[in-house]
Amino acid sequence: MNIEGMLRYQKLDREVNQLNEQFRTSEATKQYNKYMKLYKQTIEDGKRMSGVISEHFLNVERLTKQYEKLLSDIDEYYKGVDEINDLKQADYYEKQLMKLYSALEAIEKELDNVRKELIKLDADAKAFFANVNNYFVAVKRSTPEMEKVKLEIQLKAKEVMSAQKEIEKTIEPELFEKYKKAKEVAKFPPLVPFDEATNSCMGCGLELSKDIAAKLRQEGGLEFCPNCNRLVYKQ
């Protein structure tokens, strides 16, 4: 087994990881991410606000319909006034009218409240548009610098990865597949030596079972650590 080659490949994997980290923590990327996050947050806030506004408009529509219905009810009552024959009836009409008028007043109040809410939201909407615009400009401004850093790092990573391709040709597919599997699930480094003196995984320090340790002592021994999922090899 070409463990030497696999270890050289792993060393280059570390370089790729470091380059990714370098990109992620660069000032340009941080700036870009900060503005992008703010921009997305503002859009989300805007969506919520637009939901509230449409609810208010639905409310206005509902209240207006109620208002119109009450007005036509009042109209009907006035038409009936000509046919009042006694005081008792007049009293009844008056009470009914009073009820309708106070219902009308309640709706007017509600509409007024909605109007006040909408005025407040109008100011929020103006602030929203200003924010969206500001953050959009900030994202646009910070993009070229971030792209520049990205390109530089990608070029370096490409070099490292093409060196890895060359090494890969010299590695047995079985070993390479096992390495890839460990890389997916374990912390870096995925390939670690077996400590023969203590029978343990040198990745996490776990003392391996007799069975695994025996397999590792054989020529070309290669086993997964049940604790850290790293691939353990005999030195």
Ligand SMILES: [Zn+2]
């Ligand atoms: Zn381990």
